[in-house]
Amino acid sequence: MFHLHLQEDSQAPFYLQLYAQLQDQIREGKLLYGSRLPSVRALQTHFNISKTPIETAYQMLIAEGYIVSRPRSGLFVMNELQQSIASGDDTATRELISPDNMPPLPIQPKPIIDFRASRVDAAAFPLRLWRRSLQESLESHALDLGAYGDPQGEYSFRATIADYLQRSRGVHCAPEQIVIGSGIRYAASLLARLLGDAGTLACEDPGFAPFPDYFRKWGLNVLPLPARHIAARIGNTDAGAVYLTPSHQFPTGSILSYGDRERLLQWAYSRNAYIIEDDYDGEFRYSGKPIPSLQSLDRAGRVIYIGTFSKAFSPALRLNYLVLPEQLASRLKTERLPLDAPSRIDQWAMARFIEQGHWFRHIRRMRSLYGKKHDRLLERIREYFGEHAAVTGQGAGLHIQVSVKTNRSAADLVKLAADQGVAVYDLEGMLADSGGSGAADPVIYLGFAGLTEKQIDDGVRLLRRAWETALQE
């Protein structure tokens, strides 16, 4: 048995005592890489305490990357994480240890290869440059650390973003129109307030559900429309606003045509309606000429543009921005809407990162990296599935969509894949309505940004194995 001892008279609760002792023993190498830890039940019997403190301690160690839970085998010491990071050999353990999306207690097995669309490539994060930006910002703004900043976002950062957007996405705006935020929830909560009197919000079906969900939670009316026909149908509705992902529709990956963009703008002009353009992965286009952003085509201040640093940089930073038409930007002020910008330190650091040219270099690098992964995924699907699968939504963004020729349902395919240790996703939770995706064959979508090329190879191979019988039915 491990040398663990709990003191009843200690100031520290049991879970912290357990956590600290296990952590120490792992750090000091007393518990070796790969060692199996006693089960929750075994420790419970041994100490005669409830299982909550034991589960809490284990959960903390998992969250911090000290131990890992393997399907149907138990908990294992994984302390080589540190070592592998230092040596750059991060492929072995990376997918095993993912504290981010830990299920709530009790601990459950995790798949090994995860085609989750929200992941990006952590190994490509510009760690050294970002650390330096943070450091320089802390130093040069040392005297500002005692004060609250502008709740709309640091003015200098907004000016930097305005310049960047003009150059890279054709978005025209003044710093006064930009609101710095911490993610799509913040954007949605602010827009629900600003557009509360605009009437119904139309949205794409299938689509990114959390955004319209926020509107619904605030008691506003939401109308899902088939994503492919949204420009044609919206004129026949009472919508006063529409939420769209035109650069690379989520999740189908289709790109809104120039004609549809103009049609939507005409609708917005004639109805005084607003178009919310979520350009979540607009930086990534691997072939062809990018279609201009809706905001850049707008001649009447009807487009609200949302951009993010989550895809091209890191979702861990929680940094995004809204570009409001002038009219809405002044309503922000007159109605004194509650604003709360994220860390000033991060804003200063990102402004510096962009101003020093690192951002453009980083984007170029990521575009090439993700372009390779994108091509690799398409190649492998062709190789392993041939006529059995059809890819759509490729050529841009960080995920594709695959329709698989089988009688099975998408949910079945997800389950079969999970049994082989591969996580793939169907449209569940993305259908805002019962309208459906309109596709005959089941549709699966695959994110590739967070996987290595080797993992993409293995993942597609395992998918073929997982779906072998389904394809023959």
Next chain:
Amino acid sequence: MFHLHLQEDSQAPFYLQLYAQLQDQIREGKLLYGSRLPSVRALQTHFNISKTPIETAYQMLIAEGYIVSRPRSGLFVMNELQQSIASGDDTATRELISPDNMPPLPIQPKPIIDFRASRVDAAAFPLRLWRRSLQESLESHALDLGAYGDPQGEYSFRATIADYLQRSRGVHCAPEQIVIGSGIRYAASLLARLLGDAGTLACEDPGFAPFPDYFRKWGLNVLPLPARHIAARIGNTDAGAVYLTPSHQFPTGSILSYGDRERLLQWAYSRNAYIIEDDYDGEFRYSGKPIPSLQSLDRAGRVIYIGTFSKAFSPALRLNYLVLPEQLASRLKTERLPLDAPSRIDQWAMARFIEQGHWFRHIRRMRSLYGKKHDRLLERIREYFGEHAAVTGQGAGLHIQVSVKTNRSAADLVKLAADQGVAVYDLEGMLADSGGSGAADPVIYLGFAGLTEKQIDDGVRLLRRAWETALQE
């Protein structure tokens, strides 16, 4: 004289004409780096217009980094900003150009000594240790940078906070009850949703207005009660929740008595009501024994506790937390309320900072530092004002309240102080109702955390000078 010309028949207002011409001349190098600009008065005389458009144009140029204002010298062209950023030589101009904290239009002489309560001591920020925490967190979590975190906050950080709160504030909670946020707006928006069906929100008058304001903006009912009698009066209202600052009432600085705490808890038990305890500066108590937090006295899960890193650490970081009773914590999950935690990197860094013991050392250091400033301020007020002023709300927190024996209004005193270059604050904007503070003499509150002891000395001396005639009336 500069070549400026204003056209009365132009579509552009005067301020935009001035702005555009000055900006062009700076960009084109016609106005050289370091050139002194004409004073507002000089331009006013020259053009025979009001000073507002001139001030506006100058303010815009300052905000955008084209010009800079130097104390007692004037306005200077600073267009090398771009150039110095590009060449990496950014130390020379960096501190001069800080558009982030620009006062709102119109330009006012910036006070030299600002007793603003929201400021903290930037010079005491543990820059080196925080930089190291950030750096170590980035390295040890490098592989997590590609993924979204738990929107409720990183589990390990929540566990660390739970342990800290238990030890320092007697707050009992599990990590599952903690929600990490970015400030009081986030806390208010979440609570407005969670308590939306609790009925009227009672709040302190005078009090911290933004919190109840958020509730009002969401269409909820708000009932201000006199801060001193809130425990006695709340039983006669239909309130289903109350927002309080019991450790050091904002802004009066009074401390809620033990008896009143028990009375409020009894009220909450009997009505199934909620008490929102905003412990914004609970770390700072300079004498006597701290009264236990309301949360620590709660035996029925009726207290919601709000803590922040803005006062003890830095308001620039935008990091705070909510502790929910278990029942509300599970409603978070079942109702799938929109959550959005701040930067994971900051959360990891702060968890590490606390776990390594730096936080406790920092708090002790800050308590001693602020205790000295607090004592100094009280001494100086005694010395310069004697019987003319009475201090209340001392002994805790980062601000005190002074009632001044004069016939003048508090607004007059603020103005007289500003004329001497000292910014002090009255209760304007803090009276939720017309109930008033109940004080006979005008009341001013003074924050001391952001000032040096020397500035405190000078500030009080200047206040005496500013109010000399007012005291004799």
